[in-house]
């Protein structure tokens with residue numbers, strides 16, 4: 486009886502589900518990938534600039550990955566060879582605001598790490614609380630405020646073979662990778678990203694609150710994936726592409742505008758991702 490209970494709990498672990506999905510992934514695109522890049526809203530065009538696409542499968546072919554419901558995500562998983570690196574490019578993500586539990590939101594990140602990736606580059610479209618960082622500005626994420634009220638580290642203790650709870654997040658966004666990005670693009674700004682549950686843009690009052698809390702950027706993704714990746718020992722980098730000044734700072738906000746700005750900034754973004762991927 487005890488054995489049965491233990492093995493059931495083990496089978497249900499989100500970490501084991503990611504390991505299972507990683508086997509499927511490696512069967513579909515081949516083993517040996519070392520970097521994963523998650524492309525945010527409107528970033529799909531960046532994939533082709535990274536190198537030669539050698540595999541292209543629907544993300545939903547991986548067990549446990551729901552179909553994306555957000556415009557601006559390709560829903561494809563590409564393997565791209567850059568010359569020095571094999572990169573898995575995830576053309577979309579699942580969000581809390583779509584109604585997914587936190588383990589589903591971080592499932593693809595856990596999967597690519599289980600498949601062998603040691604570096605995870607998270608990109609997103611976001612609002613800026615800093616007027617000088619207007620639409621079209623990429624900002625290197627140096628730290629984050631997880632304001633989703635959720636954590637990928639909540640729930641049962643990770644099973645044996647996986648790091649335990651209470652991982653250190655002091656250097657969540659790798660100082661080494663940030664230095665590489667800044668060396669490649671010295672005009673790049675850094676900022677603290679506040680990740681909210683989302684589903685609606687913020688109110689001006691919420692933006693005032695976030696500014697007081699130390700946020701430079703605001704969005705509805707990234708923070709949970711960053712924690713999940715760091716917990717599993719990956720090096721994490723994040724780039725927020727500012728698509729709008731935050732609520733109350735200018736005009737009204739629309740997802741269409743967010744996608745247009747993101748698409749228009751592909752070249753600089755590709756150069757930045759390449760700098761992060763190529764960091765020795």
Ligand code: HPA
Pocket residue numbers: 610611612613686687703704705728729730731732738743
């Ligand atoms: N707020 C939250 N998420 C966003 C924004 C914003 O202003 N812009 C793009 N994603």
